[in-house]
Amino acid sequence: MNGIEERLIDFITGQALIDTDDERIRQTIERFLIEEKGYSKKDIEVDREFEIIIGEKIHKSKVDLIVSLEEKRFTIIKCSRGSLVSREREVLSCARILDTYQIPFAVITNGEDAEVLETSSGEVIGLGLEAIPSRYQAIEAIRSIEFKGLPKERIEKEKRIYLAFEAIKCPSECDY
Template sequence: MSTPKSHHLVYGTLKDYLTGEELIDTDDERIRQHISMLLVEKRGFAKENLIPRLTIETLFAQSFVTSKIDITILHNNKQALILRYGPGSLVSRERSAIAAARVLNPDYQIPFAVVTNGKDAELLDTRSGKILGYGLESIPYCDTLSTLVDNAVFSDPLTGVKKERELRILNAFDVERCCL
């Protein structure tokens, strides 16, 4: 089986800011690395509380999709917020981020999500689907997230039809499409 051609410019490799792992160097990956640095150096998160590149795999209608969660933030050893990066419009990424936060953890629903294109961001309440903040400044500081988490509900995990619905949303929104 041949490897599909990427539509991204590849500059070589780079060292992951959080893990030291060698990654393919693309424009998108450079933005992800910048976001990681922002979270540690400006927002006050410890590197060990930032988990990069978790995935959720789905298969519906003969379409296998691997959805990537760019960064998952831990608070008191609980996954409290997911961050998903993608170029372009944020509104088109809100629903899939909410779906991912609702199904990523098998023990509870993650209460917050951030969607960002590297220039703008939105902070989302994943229980209600409401936008809590706009702009890069809406990416919470460590102490702000602590306050948010103290008042948040970590809902029971979804099961059955409700879980399948969220997985279908992820599958539909995250299917790989060429952007050329």
């Protein structure tokens, strides 16, 4: 590498970003959500930073995409290369601890395929990009969802699980 990083422009935010495989996947999904699933750019938080506090230690992390409607976070999306199954527990933990309530759905995608998980049960409820709820489907679903939190002791366990996955992340240059 010559020390010059390639850049791309984020579809939603318009910010210049380092061009990586994972970033290209996220750009594909951002376009898909807006152009195919009917979401608007304002419905989607990109690269959302959050803190995980365990004892006196503060750990910072990020979520690729969060879809929110009617002032409720509805879905988090993890965009990553490789096996989807190996990311299930990570994305579920994140959906369980990111807010004061469990974000109802978690999605893992490699840009070509996807798994949609129901957060409270951990069940895979849909396979493929088409299984990701449209904006219309999400609005309908929000009306019947009870946004519930986890018991405090369970939150602490989920934080530790999430941080374990964060600790073993493979940098973007990793080969599979």
